[in-house]
Amino acid sequence: MKRFLVFSAQQNIQKSTYEIWEKLIAMNAAAGSSGVWTVDFLLAFRWQDRDLGQRGQCLRHGQCQSNIIMHHWESGVEGLKKIILEGNYDYVLSTTDTQSKEIFPRLAVELDAATLTEVVDMVYDEKNDDFIFSRPLFTGKILATVRRRKKNGTTFVTVRTNSFSSVSFSEKSFVESLEGGGALTDVNVVDPRITLKEVRNASSEKRDRINLMEAKIIVAGGRGLGSRENFKILNDLVDVLGQGASLGASRAAVDAGLADNSMQIGQTGKSVSPSLYIACGISGAIQHFAGMRTSKMVLAINSDPHAPIFSRADYGIVGDLFAVVPLLTEEIKSFSSF
Amino acid sequence: MMDPIYIYVCIKQVPDTGSTLALASGVASESDVSFGEVIKTDNLKWITNPYDEYALEQAIRIKEELTRKVENLSAVAVQIIAIRLGETVPGIEVLRSALALGADEAILVETPKHLLLDPLLTARGLMLAMKKHGKQPDLVLTGKESSDGNYSQVPQLLAQMLGFPAITSISGYCNTDTSGILSGIEVCREVEGGDTEVFTARLPLVLSCSRGLNTIRYPSVPGIMRAKKKPITCFTLEELGVDFRSGKYLIENISLPPERTVGKMFLTSTDTADTTNETVKEVVQEIMPQLVALGDVVRSQ
Numbered sequence A: 001m002k003r004f005l006v007f008s009a010q011q012n013i014q015k016s017t018y019e020i021w022e023k024l025i026a027m028n029a030a031a032g033s034s035g036v037w038t039v040d041f042l043l044a045f046r047w048q049d050r051d052l053g054q055r056g057q058c059l060r061h062g063q064c065q066s067n068i069i070m071h072h073w074e075s076g077v078e079g080l081k082k083i084i085l086e087g088n089y090d091y092v093l094s095t096t097d098t099q100s101k102e103i104f105p106r107l108a109v110e111l112d113a114a115t116l117t118e119v120v121d122m123v124y125d126e127k128n129d130d131f132i133f134s135r136p137l138f139t140g141k142i143l144a145t146v147r148r149r150k151k152n153g154t155t156f157v158t159v160r161t162n163s164f165s166s167v168s169f170s171e172k173s174f175v176e177s178l179e180g181g182g183a184l185t186d187v188n189v190v191d192p193r194i195t196l197k198e199v200r201n202a203s204s205e206k207r208d209r210i211n212l213m214e215a216k217i218i219v220a221g222g223r224g225l226g227s228r229e230n231f232k233i234l235n236d237l238v239d240v241l242g243q244g245a246s247l248g249a250s251r252a253a254v255d256a257g258l259a260d261n262s263m264q265i266g267q268t269g270k271s272v273s274p275s276l277y278i279a280c281g282i283s284g285a286i287q288h289f290a291g292m293r294t295s296k297m298v299l300a301i302n303s304d305p306h307a308p309i310f311s312r313a314d315y316g317i318v319g320d321l322f323a324v325v326p327l328l329t330e331e332i333k334s335f336s337s338f
Numbered sequence B: 001m002m003d004p005i006y007i008y009v010c011i012k013q014v015p016d017t018g019s020t021l022a023l024a025s026g027v028a029s030e031s032d033v034s035f036g037e038v039i040k041t042d043n044l045k046w047i048t049n050p051y052d053e054y055a056l057e058q059a060i061r062i063k064e065e066l067t068r069k070v071e072n073l074s075a076v077a078v079q080i081i082a083i084r085l086g087e088t089v090p091g092i093e094v095l096r097s098a099l100a101l102g103a104d105e106a107i108l109v110e111t112p113k114h115l116l117l118d119p120l121l122t123a124r125g126l127m128l129a130m131k132k133h134g135k136q137p138d139l140v141l142t143g144k145e146s147s148d149g150n151y152s153q154v155p156q157l158l159a160q161m162l163g164f165p166a167i168t169s170i171s172g173y174c175n176t177d178t179s180g181i182l183s184g185i186e187v188c189r190e191v192e193g194g195d196t197e198v199f200t201a202r203l204p205l206v207l208s209c210s211r212g213l214n215t216i217r218y219p220s221v222p223g224i225m226r227a228k229k230k231p232i233t234c235f236t237l238e239e240l241g242v243d244f245r246s247g248k249y250l251i252e253n254i255s256l257p258p259e260r261t262v263g264k265m266f267l268t269s270t271d272t273a274d275t276t277n278e279t280v281k282e283v284v285q286e287i288m289p290q291l292v293a294l295g296d297v298v299r300s301q
C-alpha cells in the first residue's frame, strides 16, 4: 500500500500536475501485486482569492477516489506538515515550479526527509517495492538514477514538466469534478516575516501565451532576429501553432534587449521539454542546449550551415530566417486548417 | 557602535558549463557518491557557479550602498563572508576570487573529495559552520541553483535550519530603508505564467539569486593584492559532525543521455524563393503529422 500526495500551488491546475496523477495510476495498474495505492491531491490556491482569512476545503474526487485537499497556501510549512503527517504519505510530488521548489525543502528539514528535484522519469521496482527516479545532473549532460536509502518516512519529488504525458486531461472537467463542497481543513496563520506587497501581472500578450515550461511547441529566437520588432514574425508562427505553443529566446537575444528575461531558455534560463522546438537564428551553444535538450523534436533555421544547432536538430533548414519563418507560418496555417 | 551586519554568500565551484563530461565508471558506489568516481575530473576546468556570482555581486552592492549612506555616522559596519563547502582543490580559488571582488573573509568547509552531496547535508554543513564561526548571519545570499547537482534546495533548506524566511530566485532588489541599516528590503521575482511578485521583508533572511538581478564585476589588481591578506577559516565536514555518508538517497547509476543524431538537412541558402517554398512545404509535411499524432496540434476541418 503506497500513499501519494500530488501537490499543486499554481493558479490553475496544470496539465503536468494531472500527468503525475495519471502516471501513478498507470504504474499502480502495472504493479499488480502491490495493492491499490492512494493518490490524493493537495491544491493550495495562492492568488485565487487574496482574502487571507479564506479557509481550505477538503473534497472528494469521485472518479479517481482521490482526496482533494484544498489548502490555503499562506499557512505555509506548519499547515502542510500537518496534512502530510496525518496522511502518512510515502511520496509527495509536484511539478517543478516556484512553489514546490520553495516549500518542499523546508518540509524536508521538518520531516528529516529527502527531496528529489527535476525528476524526468519514475519506475516502480517490484523487488524493493519502491521507486527508482531519473534526474539530470550537470545541466543535463549526465542522467542519474536515484532511489531513497530507507523506505520509511516521506520523500518529496518535483517532476520536470512534460516528462510524463497525458492525452486525456481537460482542466475544465477536472475542476468541475471538484465542485460539491466538503469539510474544512484547519489552516494556520500567515508567515508574518514576509509580505507579498504586490503581484505585477504579465502583459496581456504574455498572459495569452501558455507557460513556457508547459508548452508543447516552442518557437525560440536568437541574436539572429536582430531587433525586438522582428520577434513579431515568430509571434505569428506561435499563433498558427495553437494553444500549446509559446515563445522563447536565447540569452544573447535577452542580453541584447530583443526579448524579456523570462523568455530565456538554457542553463541560466528555463529548462523546457516540448514536443517540437523551433530554433530561429540561434547558434546552439552548449548553454542553450542545456535548456532544451529534452525536446522530442528540434527544427533549426539558421543561415550558417556550420552552426552547432544543426548537429542537435532533427530537421534543419539552412537559410535566411526572415524568408523561411513567414513561409513556415503560411504553410502550417494551411496544413492545420485543412 | 552597533554590531556589524553579517552577510554570508554561499559560493561554489562547478565544472565549466562549456566542458564535455566523460564517465569514469558506470556505477557509483553505494555509500559514497563522489564525483571523481563517476566523472573524469583530470581535465576539467572549474568556474564559479554562475548564479553564485549574482549573489556575491549583490552582497558587494549592499555593502557599498550602506557604507555610502552612513558615511558620516560610520555606525554600521557590513562584513561579507564567502562560504564554500567542498574539496580544497579546486575550492579555495573560488574563495580567493570572492575575496578579491570584495568579500571580507572566507570560510571553507572541507569535504574529503568531489562529493555529490545530498543537499540536506550541504545545508547542514553550511549552517553548522556559520554557528561555529560565531558570527550570526543577518542576510544569507546564494545562487538559486548550482550547475552540477541542479538541486535548487540548499537556500530553502538552510533557511529552515536557521529559522529564517527565504525568498527564492529573486531578479530584483532594493533597500527601502532610508536610515541605511537595512531594516527593510524589497525584492521581486518572476513566477510561472510571467507574473512578477514583489515582496517586502526584514532581516534575518535568505535570498537566492537569479539572472537579471545585477551585472557582475571582475576582480581588479589591487583587489587581488588585498585578498591575499584576508582570512580564510577552514573547518572539516567531519569536525562539524556531518557524516557525508548519511544522505537520504543513493545514486544508483549514471549515464550519458543519448546523443542526438544529425537530422535531416534542407538547404535553401542559394535558392530562389520558389525552392525555399518547396523546402518549407516538405518540412511541414514531415513534422506536422507527428505533432497531430501526439495530440499537440489540432487540425480544424
Ligand SMILES: Cc1cc2nc3c(=O)[nH]c(=O)nc-3n(C[C@H](O)[C@H](O)[C@H](O)COP(=O)(O)OP(=O)(O)OC[C@H]3O[C@@H](n4cnc5c(N)ncnc54)[C@H](O)[C@@H]3O)c2cc1C
Binding pocket: A221, A222, A223, A224, A225, A249, A250, A251, A252, A253, A264, A265, A266, A267, A268, A269, A270, A280, A281, A282, A283, A284, A285, A286, A287, A288, A291, A301, A302, A303, A304, A307, A319, A320, A321, A322, B017, B050
Ligand atoms: C555561464 C553561462 C551561462 C549561459 N546561459 C545561457 C542560457 O541560459 N541560454 C542561452 O541561450 N545562452 C546562454 N549562454 C550564452 C551562450 O554561450 C551563447 O552565447 C548564446 O546562447 C548565443 O545566443 P544566440 O545563439 O542567440 O547568438 P549567436 O551565437 O550570436 O548566434 C546567432 C545565430 O543566428 C544566425 N543568424 C543570424 N542572422 C540570421 C538570419 N537572418 N537567418 C538565419 N540565421 C541567422 C547566425 O548564423 C548565428 O548562428 C550562457 C553562457 C555562459 C558562459
